[in-house]
Amino acid sequence: MYLQSLAIFACVNMIAVAGLVLLTGYTGIFSIGHAGFMAVGAYAAVISFKYLAVPFLPAIIAGGFVAVLISVIIGYPALRSMMAGDAFAIVMLGFVSVVRISITNIKPVFNASFGISDIPRLSTMSVVLAFTILSVWFMRNFLKSHYGKNCIAIQQQETAAEMVGINVLKTKLIALMISAFYAGVAGGLFSFFATYLAPTNFSEAKSDDLLAAVVLGGINTLSGPLLAAAILVVLPEFLRFLAIWRLVFYGAAFVVIMQFKPEGLMGYREISFKWVGRLYGKVRGKARD
């Protein structure tokens, strides 16, 4: 059970990180408030399940779509005014606080800071695994398509991207919407596993977790951050005795990465399984000899 819950947390983290890879790793927009979208998705899913009697799976998807809606409300004005890099990151930092504080103060339905309890545990291993595989597969396809290439173009040279005819605002907005959807779904799945939903579940620290995975994993790569996301869930479990040092470790890791390998550990590369094939070929060749 312990291992299973660890695996589910890792999967949920991977879904959210897959979304953030598109926004930060490919389009180059830093978001230090992605947990805000997780919170929105989680509350939307749980409330529509508990109060509107929506079945589990549609509720999760609905959570994703509500996160998309919020992302447009936040993102359209912020991205339209050409708020580049840092400014947008700060908008997101404000957003995650606004979400948390608003929910903490809404008594009806949201139950303020007490949170919503008695959520049935419907996020089983198989459900979460299916969601993870599907969302990673969708993201991989998207990143490899021309949409993904346009995102990279914007990240590398925004002026030129605009000059060759890429609608920068639209492309950025699509990236933001998709990544918000992923975060919303991840939030929903998480709360249907934790069975308890409180505003503090998705604090700024959670956003740091997600961003850490992308920064450590690398830019212009999907497999790197996914691996990092899983490791960042599993590793702290083994290093429980160092728990209070976790954020210090993140800070140190950020500094080291930015100093020595600014493109991240796996930047511009995907994890390849070709070596498995080669190894297999070698072993078979030896067996024949």
Added chain:
Amino acid sequence: MTKQTPLLDVSRMNIVFGGLRAIENVSVQVSEDEFIGLIGPNGAGKTTFFNAITGYVKPSCGEILFDGKSLARKPPSKIANCGISRTFQNIRLFPKMTVLENVSTPMHSTPKYSVWAAMLGLPVVKRVQAETDRRAMEFLEILGLGEHKNRQAGTLPYGLQRRLEIARALAASPKLLLLDEPAAGMNNDECSELIELLREIHKMFSLTVMMIEHHIDIVLKLCSRIYVLNLGQLLAEGTPKQIQTDPKVIKAYLGERRRKA
């Protein structure tokens, strides 16, 4: 010089940055198939003029008509899709993308399939991608970059980067090509190569070209008509011969004080 409806018609354009008049009452007409030179001393407003046409800078007043349609209020990406393509004075490639990917970006700036098709990885995605790569490859071959197609653009030598930027601008299949100092930083051999290249693409794609250039011999060899800007104002306009002998142009190149706006 045909004087029917010009492809690009800029009339009495003014651009003001705070107290500085970067462009003052400049009118320029470019007809189809022309090869126009835009010259002038440093800070004359040549690049600003290009920036205004491509939509990065909004003119304070005046009108820009392209193909009979006004470009005012259009964002740069829309203007690019209308058929105006440019290169930059300081090279702006996508450095971490391959040479082939650089050239194919203008072709898929508006993807021909939906977001959903992209996520589901439908067969149409692969088909469009293969088609785009094939067309991009053609442009690379024309510009002699075929052998470098899988190299990262940022690792190319300087001359090839300039060439790649031209290839990328052409890949947008523009009607009007704006070149901002294509020969900057090139030696004599590279310059004469560039002249040949530009002459060829001007013919091959039946393009209209407008070029900012400081190497005066390149301008004289290529351009059918030349506009001279000085201190934000149009100083002279005419054939290379007229420009070479114009006393005002000669004086401008020797120097004059900028009037306070």
